[in-house]
Amino acid sequence: MKTLLKKSLLVSLAGIISVITVQVASAQTFAENALKRKAENLSGDRFTIFTATRKGARVFAYRKPKNEILTAIDRGLDDLFEAARKHGYNSRLRHSDYVIFIAKPDRMTDSDGNYIPNFAIPVAQYAGTDYDKGGFMYAAGMVIGYNPAAFMIAENEKKLEQVSEVVRFEGEHLILYHNDRRRYNETADHSRGGGHPILN
Numbered sequence: 001m002k003t004l005l006k007k008s009l010l011v012s013l014a015g016i017i018s019v020i021t022v023q024v025a026s027a028q029t030f031a032e033n034a035l036k037r038k039a040e041n042l043s044g045d046r047f048t049i050f051t052a053t054r055k056g057a058r059v060f061a062y063r064k065p066k067n068e069i070l071t072a073i074d075r076g077l078d079d080l081f082e083a084a085r086k087h088g089y090n091s092r093l094r095h096s097d098y099v100i101f102i103a104k105p106d107r108m109t110d111s112d113g114n115y116i117p118n119f120a121i122p123v124a125q126y127a128g129t130d131y132d133k134g135g136f137m138y139a140a141g142m143v144i145g146y147n148p149a150a151f152m153i154a155e156n157e158k159k160l161e162q163v164s165e166v167v168r169f170e171g172e173h174l175i176l177y178h179n180d181r182r183r184y185n186e187t188a189d190h191s192r193g194g195g196h197p198i199l200n
């Protein structure tokens with residue numbers, strides 16, 4: 001009888017702990033909710049899914065992301081942190097420092113017909129440049145916030161190495177913002193030339 005009671009107590013404790021864990025993982029901060037509104041306005045998507053990668057990056061998505069995509073995000077951040085360390089940067093080197101939005105692609109290739117999913121966003125400072133496709137432009141990724149560090153990528157289930165690459169590339173802007181503001185300013189605006197990788 002005593003053992004039985006203990007067992008059921010353990011089971012219910014385990015139940016409580018898992019409920020608490022789920023609540024912590026799904027709690028979004030005030031800043032994250034502001035980012036979500038910004039990402040929704042830019043992309044036209046609704047980010048109803050909130051989850052985390054195995055290494056702790058926080059992820060919003062318009063539908064449940066496949067595990068392989070979450071793993072590819074972690075890998076992209078790993079590559080980014082490795083490059084950052086080589087340059088002596090040490091701020092924002094944890095996966096949990098990053099909030100990533102996975103947007104619905106509006107186009108599956110670049111203008112040359114090569115496979116790489118893109119989302120359409122308003123042109124802003126890229127108006128009138130080669131990026132301008134009539135008031136909007138296509139991007140595979142874009143930075144949307146600095147505190148917390150946040151960017152949006154296009155969903156890509158076919159070429160996961162591209163997911164890792166886009167994560168690493170957008171992350172470069174955020175690493176530079178927090179570690180080397182001068183270089184950030186020199187490289188942030190691609191309409192004035194320059195691309196990725198910035199950190200070799």
Ligand SMILES: [Zn+2]
Pocket residue numbers: 169170173188190195196
């Ligand atoms: Zn860039």
